[in-house]
Amino acid sequence: MTMEIYWTFLEYEDWTIYLAATEQGLNYVGISMDELNAGSAKRFKEYSLVEDDGKLAAYKEELLAYLKGERKEFMMRLDAGGTKFQQSVWQALKEIPYGETTTYSAIANQINNPKAVRAVGTAIGANPILIIVPCHRVIGKDGQLTGFRSGIPMKKALLALER
Template sequence: MHPNTDPQIYWTLLNHEDWNMYIAATSSGLCYIGSQSKSFDELAKWVESRFPGTVLARNDEILQPYKAELIEYLQGKLTCFTISVDFRGTPFQLAVWNALCQIPYGQTRSYSDIAGHIRKPAAVRAVGAAIGANPLLITVPCHRVIGKNGALTGYRGGLEMKTRLLTLEKESSVFEGSILHA
């Protein structure tokens, strides 16, 4: 983790239909997406632990491009994000998070698949811990990781949020496929 060079982290509340989550960005890109319907305290605690001494400043304008893409995703219209991100972690965490970004929209992988992808097949538990530390729910799609037996497993946003995201992607993929094959 490198030291924070930003004096502020900008935040806003994303409200779309029944989705409500706090999002935050540095001057370099989106750095945090909160859990569905959690309080501002979740964001404040994360910033305090990852960016000590940083000021949190509400700025709806700076976060508008990030909100716009997230809303398009939640509407089933966007399958690939183009927004800049600023995720900071250990080299191992970054390798895991980059592997998550390679899971295609509407598909899932197991923790063992991710461990194999980063060439650390024995590190399944460490992969799980890195996934649990992912600060960018949705855009770094940790919701696409399931247990080896196909069971839904832990998710920082809660299993209800994980289920909703997987259902959204499955339904959007089926709809998109039916248009392409019509």
């Protein structure tokens, strides 16, 4: 059976952000259709991408309100997939308060796996739902902005938005 993945994009200021969802919830937020396709191919044996602004309207509305500084929390359903370890890391990311940052080692400690700092970094890098699962709030222990799938300028802009 072919999985239908609905997608649309949001243009706001200088950004074009792609969103995708299954019937279960949002499963992708990012800046590339190529990433959406690659992630879908990994997760689903057979899938089809269907452009449908209507099915994603509520997700788009919440994300736009965040980008305008009108929303600090998201209420949407998510369908991120991932391994049990990745899901634990992504859950820890969702617990980082708006406007605050944390470190990779703090996330490793939070999930009771303090030696897994590199694995935490890998799981964060695999997060398919940028912004909503706020991996931009994780910085290096020295305070430096570190890797972000959509680039350090976007990470910097998101952190500035939340200040």
